[in-house]
Amino acid sequence: MTEYTPVLVLAAISGAFAVFSVLIAPLTGPKRYNRAKVDSYECGIEPTPQAAGGGRVPVKYFITAMLFIVFDVEIIFLYPFAVEFDLLGWFGIVEMLLFIATVFVAYVYVWRRGGLEWD
Amino acid sequence: MSELFGNEAWWVIILKALLVFVVLVVFTLFNIWFERRVVARMQHRVGPNVWGPFGLLQSLADGVKLALKEEIFPKHAHKVVYFIAPVIATIPAFLAWAVIPFGPEVTIPFTDTVTPLQLTDMPVAVLYILAVTSIGVYGIVLGGWASGSTYSLLGGVRSSAQMISYEVAMGLSLVAVFIYAGSMSTSEIVAAQAEDTWFALPLLPSFIIYMIAMVGETNRAPFDLPEAEGELVGGFHTEYSSLKFALFFLAEYINMVTVSALATTMFLGGWRAPWGISQIDGANEGYWPVLWFLGKTLLFVFLFIWLRGSLPRLRYDQFMKFGWKVLIPASLAWIVVVCVMRRLIIDDDLDPTKILVVAGVLVVALLVVQFIPERRTPAVEAPEPDAFAGGFPVPPMPGKQPVAPSGAPVAPSGEKEA
Amino acid sequence: MTAVTVVFAAMGLVALVSAFLVVTSDQIIHAALWLVVTLGAVAGLYVLLAAELVAWVQVLIYMGSVVVLLLFALMLTRTPTGPGSATVTRNQPLATVVAGATTVALGAVMWAGFGGEVIDEDEVRVGTAARLGDAIFRTWVLPFEVLSVVLLAALVGAIVLTRRGER
Numbered sequence: 083m084t085e086y087t088p089v090l091v092l093a094a095i096s097g098a099f100a101v102f103s104v105l106i107a108p109l110t111g112p113k114r115y116n117r118a119k120v121d122s123y124e125c126g127i128e129p130t131p132q133a134a135g136g137g138r139v140p141v142k143y144f145i146t147a148m149l150f151i152v153f154d155v156e157i158i159f160l161y162p163f164a165v166e167f168d169l170l171g172w173f174g175i176v177e178m179l180l181f182i183a184t185v186f187v188a189y190v191y192v193w194r195r196g197g198l199e200w201d
Numbered sequence: 202m203s204e205l206f207g208n209e210a211w212w213v214i215i216l217k218a219l220l221v222f223v224v225l226v227v228f229t230l231f232n233i234w235f236e237r238r239v240v241a242r243m244q245h246r247v248g249p250n251v252w253g254p255f256g257l258l259q260s261l262a263d264g265v266k267l268a269l270k271e272e273i274f275p276k277h278a279h280k281v282v283y284f285i286a287p288v289i290a291t292i293p294a295f296l297a298w299a300v301i302p303f304g305p306e307v308t309i310p311f312t313d314t315v316t317p318l319q320l321t322d323m324p325v326a327v328l329y330i331l332a333v334t335s336i337g338v339y340g341i342v343l344g345g346w347a348s349g350s351t352y353s354l355l356g357g358v359r360s361s362a363q364m365i366s367y368e369v370a371m372g373l374s375l376v377a378v379f380i381y382a383g384s385m386s387t388s389e390i391v392a393a394q395a396e397d398t399w400f401a402l403p404l405l406p407s408f409i410i411y412m413i414a415m416v417g418e419t420n421r422a423p424f425d426l427p428e429a430e431g432e433l434v435g436g437f438h439t440e441y442s443s444l445k446f447a448l449f450f451l452a453e454y455i456n457m458v459t460v461s462a463l464a465t466t467m468f469l470g471g472w473r474a475p476w477g478i479s480q481i482d483g484a485n486e487g488y489w490p491v492l493w494f495l496g497k498t499l500l501f502v503f504l505f506i507w508l509r510g511s512l513p514r515l516r517y518d519q520f521m522k523f524g525w526k527v528l529i530p531a532s533l534a535w536i537v538v539v540c541v542m543r544r545l546i547i548d549d550d551l552d553p554t555k556i557l558v559v560a561g562v563l564v565v566a567l568l569v570v571q572f573i574p575e576r577r578t579p580a581v582e583a584p585e586p587d588a589f590a591g592g593f594p595v596p597p598m599p600g601k602q603p604v605a606p607s608g609a610p611v612a613p614s615g616e617k618e619a
Numbered sequence: 620m621t622a623v624t625v626v627f628a629a630m631g632l633v634a635l636v637s638a639f640l641v642v643t644s645d646q647i648i649h650a651a652l653w654l655v656v657t658l659g660a661v662a663g664l665y666v667l668l669a670a671e672l673v674a675w676v677q678v679l680i681y682m683g684s685v686v687v688l689l690l691f692a693l694m695l696t697r698t699p700t701g702p703g704s705a706t707v708t709r710n711q712p713l714a715t716v717v718a719g720a721t722t723v724a725l726g727a728v729m730w731a732g733f734g735g736e737v738i739d740e741d742e743v744r745v746g747t748a749a750r751l752g753d754a755i756f757r758t759w760v761l762p763f764e765v766l767s768v769v770l771l772a773a774l775v776g777a778i779v780l781t782r783r784g785e786r
Contacts, residue, residue: 085323092295100292123350164379177760182533
């Protein structure tokens with residue numbers, strides 16, 4: 083697993099750069115306190131005490147993330163399949179078609195129930 | 202895959218890692234300038250032209266200026282997460298470049314050490330890129346959440362939902378490449394394209410889907426909804442200032458170059474010289490390939506800028522609908538076509554061009570199907586335009602007649618009680 | 620003690636400590652973030668065990684999507700931010716029993732399956748995509764197909780739960 087050593091080196095360099103930038107910023111810039119400056123920016127109107135809806139988001143985002151996981155799982159099975167493709171023959175294709183078809187049924191169900199609507 | 206990856210002298214590894222870092226930072230500075238100049242030209246303006254030759258030093262000056270600006274810590278911000286978020290966004294952006302091949306094996310000047318122009322490679326390199334970039338989503342969603350402001354939160358959530366939606370299409374579009382190359386290692390995919398042709402030609406639908414997905418994935422125009430200035434001010438980084446803002450900006454531009462470089466490696470032959478130049482002896486040896494690689498990558502960057510200069514922003518529902526209802530089914534169908542096509546080529550030695558024609562017809566048929574308008578839900582009677590919707594006077598939409606203000610006892614059509 | 624063993628032990632420690640912080644931290648968002656650290660450390664363990672593909676799948680699926688799903692889920696429920704949002708519930712004793720039983724069951728399975736087995740570090744075969752593809756699509760075909768049904772059930776469940784009473 084030596085091929086991961088360079089990844090660690092690059093991570094160390096970029097991490098050092100990012101942390102340095104975050105830490106140095108208060109030192110290089112001026113500091114002039116102003117009450118309005120530290121308020122949430124809401125285009126000049128009186129800021130709401132906390133993010134809209136108490137920081138809650140619509141349930142659609144949850145369904146999107148759920149769909150994403152399902153398709154992500156499909157993708158990670160497609161990748162080893164693609165790499166082994168030449169050796170797997172027609173049997174492999176039929177297997178994969180069955181898999182894709184079953185997941186597609188789920189997709190069609192979500193579509194029909196309006197899970198893909200954003201309005 | 203070369204045996205050298207990871208087994209080199211420590212100074213070679215550090216030198217190459219530093220070079221990747223510097224190339225990315227300089228490329229970002231260049232791209233900001235490039236974008237401003239090109240967009241300016243498209244809009245009949247001049248663009249930055251004061252600092253340095255052709256204004257090349259403008260983005261450097263901007264960076265220094267950002268460092269000298271006051272750092273604001275918003276009142277409602279979360280103490281720790283607010284500071285960590287830009288760091289989380291930046292590191293994965295750099296890390297993705299560990300497996301991007303810049304060129305073949307070369308000798309380092311002044312020594313006789315031979316090294317590949319690629320930091321490292323692994324059998325699952327492309328999966329590694331996808332995995333690492335998916336961590337970058339945290340920087341955005343946490344940055345938006347930790348700012349404690351409405352615009353930031355909405356921008357962060359929108360942004361992450363958008364990125365995960367288009368990541369699916371992007372991941373699916375790469376499957377066809379792996380089928381053709383028989384590997385997920387970037388250097389082997391480049392090698393496979395040297396034997397075959399550039400994968401952009403036989404896998405054109407994949408290439409197109411990838412290009413659309415990469416614009417959505419990087420939150421760039423016309424898919425820049427998380428930063429829609431008219432709606433969300435700046436999106437997730439509204440409350441960020443000074444160098445922390447610069448880090449988000451840097452990560453965003455690096456991500457743009459990353460997907461461009463990945464497109465080059467996957468579909469346009471990587472660092473190999475384009476046809477015509479590749480006939481010249483030595484075009485694919487030594488340090489020349491870096492030029493071809495950067496040139497092709499810059500081509501994609503130009504595409505990004507061109508799109509920004511030409512297209513208006515999509516609405517969020519249109520954008521999500523396009524991603525989930527068009528791109529994903531289309532790429533799944535294309536994967537099935539590629540599987541069958543490839544199998545036939547391997548088994549029967551069928552003429553690839555014949556299959557390409559059939560596949561092309563299928564794809565066109567699919568596209569036609571996509572353009573058939575959806576079945577509307579049983580026509581709900583269009584509500585009468587209300588001249589005082591929500592208490593504010595609004596002009597009627599084109600083709601509609603204004604009616605009396607709500608509350609007045611009119612409603613002649615059999616309108617149901619709301 | 621080789622360098623790999625030391626790193627392995629350190630990674631394991633990180634995974635354990637952060638997992639402990641997941642269940643003890645005061646704010647629910649902090650718990651989610653510590654979970655990210657735990658999952659990342661586990662991915663590191665996979666890399667050290669030469670299970671390359673599994674490691675990046677762990678990062679892509681668990682760190683990249685499952686925790687994002689968790690964050691969305693937290694954001695759509697009650698105000699998730701304040702301290703004390705993740706403190707004691709009445710179910711704590713029950714949860715302890717379930718967690719303990721799971722640990723015992725998993726440990727027993729591991730012990731029965733691999734107890735006393737020694738792997739030679741020098742002859743380790745890297746878990747590449749090709750090898751995993753071979754295993755999944757030749758040997759373990761049925762579990763693979765059953766998995767698609769599990770995914771189907773997961774999506775149907777999500778829709779049924781979130782769209783209840785909206786028809």
